[in-house]
Amino acid sequence: MSKRLPPLNALRVFDAAARHLSFTRAAEELFVTQAAVSHQIKSLEDFLGLKLFRRRNRSLLLTEEGQSYFLDIKEIFSQLTEATRKLQARSAKGALTVSLPPSFAIQWLVPRALQL
Structure with a gap:
């Protein structure tokens, strides 16, 4: 069995x-x-060696294999989306960006930040 995966774009x-x-x-x-x-x-x-879709009277249908593959791919994309969301949420913790006029930052914020 090949360990190669199909291209992400095709999926x-x-x-x-x-x-x-x-x-x-x-x-x-x-x-x-x-x-x-x-x-x-x-x-x-071609990569999978089977048909995923079939046409019937101008409509597109999933084959049995296509339906099974779709359910698996949908779950994988859902897990990938959730993993990405978690990672982004974790990396965002502890980061705070503050935009202030320089004069306010120097006279008010910096002295208070040094006291923390």
């Missing part, structure tokens, strides 16, 4: 296309062309 495109069940709406969300979405999906399907 983002798949997530958007699966949520919307539309390459056009996915393209609009991601600010790319419909052709770019189609290309990324084809590349991902």
Whole structure:
């Protein structure tokens, strides 16, 4: 079994296309062309060796494998978003930026800050 992972961009495109069940709406969300979405999906399907979508009467449907993969990808993106949020919240603690006129900072703030 290969340890290589599919490109993150292809996974983002798949997530958007699966949520919307539309390459056009996915393209609009991601600010790319419909052709770019189609290309990324084809590349991902080639990488995985299976079809993720099927077309039926001008509608787009997830295959059984595509539905399963979408649920997993959705959970992974949710975990990644939460991990990023936690890290950003932790790094923001203890940092305070104060903008003041220099004269006020020198005459009022600095003497008081030195007393802390």
